[in-house]
Amino acid sequence: MTVKQLRAFLVVAQTLSFAQAGERLCLSQSALSLTIKALEDSLGGRLFSRTTRSVCLTPEGEALVPLARRLLADWDDAEDELRQRFSLRRGRVAMAAMPSFAGNLLPPVLKRFRQQYPAIGVTVHDVINEEVMELVRSGAVELGIAFEPEPTSPLLFQALYVDRFVAVVPADSPLAGQSALSWAELLTESFITLQRPSSVRVMLEEHLRQQGRALPVAFESHQLATVGRMVANGLGVSAVPALCREQMHELGACCVALGEPVIERPVGLLTRPGYELSVAARAIADVLAQAPIYPAST
Amino acid sequence: MTVKQLRAFLVVAQTLSFAQAGERLCLSQSALSLTIKALEDSLGGRLFSRTTRSVCLTPEGEALVPLARRLLADWDDAEDELRQRFSLRRGRVAMAAMPSFAGNLLPPVLKRFRQQYPAIGVTVHDVINEEVMELVRSGAVELGIAFEPEPTSPLLFQALYVDRFVAVVPADSPLAGQSALSWAELLTESFITLQRPSSVRVMLEEHLRQQGRALPVAFESHQLATVGRMVANGLGVSAVPALCREQMHELGACCVALGEPVIERPVGLLTRPGYELSVAARAIADVLAQAPIYPAST
DNA sequence: CACACTTACGATATTCGTAAGGATT
DNA sequence: AATCCTTACGAATATCGTAAGTGTG
Numbered sequence: 001m002t003v004k005q006l007r008a009f010l011v012v013a014q015t016l017s018f019a020q021a022g023e024r025l026c027l028s029q030s031a032l033s034l035t036i037k038a039l040e041d042s043l044g045g046r047l048f049s050r051t052t053r054s055v056c057l058t059p060e061g062e063a064l065v066p067l068a069r070r071l072l073a074d075w076d077d078a079e080d081e082l083r084q085r086f087s088l089r090r091g092r093v094a095m096a097a098m099p100s101f102a103g104n105l106l107p108p109v110l111k112r113f114r115q116q117y118p119a120i121g122v123t124v125h126d127v128i129n130e131e132v133m134e135l136v137r138s139g140a141v142e143l144g145i146a147f148e149p150e151p152t153s154p155l156l157f158q159a160l161y162v163d164r165f166v167a168v169v170p171a172d173s174p175l176a177g178q179s180a181l182s183w184a185e186l187l188t189e190s191f192i193t194l195q196r197p198s199s200v201r202v203m204l205e206e207h208l209r210q211q212g213r214a215l216p217v218a219f220e221s222h223q224l225a226t227v228g229r230m231v232a233n234g235l236g237v238s239a240v241p242a243l244c245r246e247q248m249h250e251l252g253a254c255c256v257a258l259g260e261p262v263i264e265r266p267v268g269l270l271t272r273p274g275y276e277l278s279v280a281a282r283a284i285a286d287v288l289a290q291a292p293i294y295p296a297s298t
Numbered sequence: 299m300t301v302k303q304l305r306a307f308l309v310v311a312q313t314l315s316f317a318q319a320g321e322r323l324c325l326s327q328s329a330l331s332l333t334i335k336a337l338e339d340s341l342g343g344r345l346f347s348r349t350t351r352s353v354c355l356t357p358e359g360e361a362l363v364p365l366a367r368r369l370l371a372d373w374d375d376a377e378d379e380l381r382q383r384f385s386l387r388r389g390r391v392a393m394a395a396m397p398s399f400a401g402n403l404l405p406p407v408l409k410r411f412r413q414q415y416p417a418i419g420v421t422v423h424d425v426i427n428e429e430v431m432e433l434v435r436s437g438a439v440e441l442g443i444a445f446e447p448e449p450t451s452p453l454l455f456q457a458l459y460v461d462r463f464v465a466v467v468p469a470d471s472p473l474a475g476q477s478a479l480s481w482a483e484l485l486t487e488s489f490i491t492l493q494r495p496s497s498v499r500v501m502l503e504e505h506l507r508q509q510g511r512a513l514p515v516a517f518e519s520h521q522l523a524t525v526g527r528m529v530a531n532g533l534g535v536s537a538v539p540a541l542c543r544e545q546m547h548e549l550g551a552c553c554v555a556l557g558e559p560v561i562e563r564p565v566g567l568l569t570r571p572g573y574e575l576s577v578a579a580r581a582i583a584d585v586l587a588q589a590p591i592y593p594a595s596t
Numbered sequence: 597c598a599c600a601c602t603t604a605c606g607a608t609a610t611t612c613g614t615a616a617g618g619a620t621t
Numbered sequence: 622a623a624t625c626c627t628t629a630c631g632a633a634t635a636t637c638g639t640a641a642g643t644g645t646g
Binding site (some may be wrong): 325326327328329332333349350351353 | 622637638639640643644645646
Binding site (some may be wrong): 017018019029030033034037050051052054055106 | 624625626627628629
């Protein structure tokens with residue numbers, strides 16, 4: 001039993017005429033006759049009762065009509081579903097982004113994406129850098145946005161821009177007026193930073209340890225917003241990726257460039273090697289790559 | 299999108315190997331490759347991600363797997379359903395029979411039918427002769443069992459046997475001992491018969507009117523069983539088709555042959571012209587025609 | 597180098613349309 | 622006689638398998 005046969009059957013069942021049905025199916029009478037015959041043979045009995053002059057359904061044919069209708073409707077629905085996915089008129093993408101990106105650069109990108117493909121749903125997992133990598137690695141999400149992983153990581157990385165740490169100081173601090181700060185100057189103050197699993201914290205400690213410095217941590221939080229608020233209230237200073245500059249300003253803190261050693265690290269797209277992206281995920285990746293919203297890398 | 303393509307897709311999705319899938323499908327690698335390619339083209343995108351060395355599903359392919367499973371399962375179910383109908387391993391037949399037949403000869407016939415085709419359901423409408431014809435005419439039932447209709451009737455009739463009226467008298471009546479009765483003898487008694495719409499009543503009156511006799515109706519009922527019981531209790535006599543002889547005996551009444559004029563009429567199968575019987579109905583008709591249970595026609 | 601999928605090409609099957617046949621109104 | 626379905630047959634199309642090509646482990 002083939003799709004074509006079933007479609008032909010339904011049209012004949014509706015018109016009760018091989019000639020009319022053939023016309024509607026763009027098929028000659030003879031071809032249609034053979035098609036129905038083949039269907040009947042495959043099922044083991046007659047579906048139509050032909051009396052050379054008139055055609056009518058046998059009881060078995062009658063029973064097939066509703067079955068065929070449902071079958072073909074489901075068939076067409078499934079076909080449509082897939083076609084819509086491929087043509088970006090439907091779908092859902094799961095992605096993960098580290099909080100600093102998810103909260104700052106991602107929303108405008110998603111807005112643009114939404115304007116372009118309004119029927120594609122997006123699930124964003126706003127988790128710390130390490131969990132982004134884990135979600136991508138496990139296949140739970142198709143796309144991740146995070147710092148460039150170690151070379152030993154099996155994940156594919158495509159850089160979007162290079163992020164650089166900047167100092168965060170209270171707006172009324174004397175440090176706020178300077179065009180740039182040295183680490184030595186910054187570290188004389190009480191330091192506020194994120195809690196341990198955070199990659200921002202880990203990166204900071206790692207780089208400073210390499211030059212023999214330690215982080216004088218006075219307060220820590222697991223929310224960037226809290227860090228910013230603490231700095232704004234004069235509890236101390238911090239250092240965050242430039243990505244968060246806007247957010248810090250909004251919280252009332254001031255960002256100042258940091259001198260040597262410049263701590264910077266590429267931020268970009270993580271994907272799982274060996275697995276293709278869905279058309280929809282590919283579209284998000286493209287919008288991300290073309291978005292003109294990234295801070296200069298220098 | 300064709301059935302063959304979808305089946306091929308599912309096997310490849312399971313094995314994740316064109317070679318193995320081809321083997322299971324009895325298809326060469328190349329043919330399978332083309333089949334999948336055709337499916338992908340028809341849907342507008344890739345379903346598998348091939349890296350010359352390994353095959354895996356794209357997210358869209360992943361989405362198609364459950365759809366394809368359901369689609370093909372439904373497809374096979376429908377195919378099976380029809381095949382079972384044609385092979386008499388499933389189905390339902392609606393038929394109608396006049397009460398005298400439905401209550402006497404039909405049960406053993408249906409028992410035989412059931413033994414032969416245990417999975418075919420039968421709906422029997424036990425209604426008076428005229429309604430049997432109406433149900434067949436309207437297509438509500440495929441088969442009817444009734445007296446032969448008038449030649450003007452559009453229904454097809456196939457005789458099973460010829461039924462003849464016999465007298466019904468109380469067992470303790472002097473009439474019960476005779477080998478045959480004349481209508482003159484019978485009509486001297488109080489007469490019990492069925493109520494008006496019944497064809498038995500109509501036929502009786504019609505035949506007697508032709509010879510200038512009237513029916514001295516004392517009691518009437520719309521149930522043959524009640525008529526029999528009334529006769530058994532000495533309320534009077536009756537005349538019924540020979541078909542009901544057994545039933546009358548069981549009710550305590552006695553049946554005796556009737557002399558001239560012999561009232562007889564063929565009983566048989568009614569079908570709708572121009573409409574084919576279902577395989578299952580055909581099977582019942584065959585069992586009915588071959589059943590060796592009919593009284594001799596003479 | 598070996599394996600696994602793709603592409604190319606000739607052979608086989610299927611499907612199609614035209615034309616003839618048969619039956620009914 | 623006209624209409625409608627079936628059957629027959631040659632042609633176009635599609636599908637298949639073998640074999641060569643290509644990229645990966």
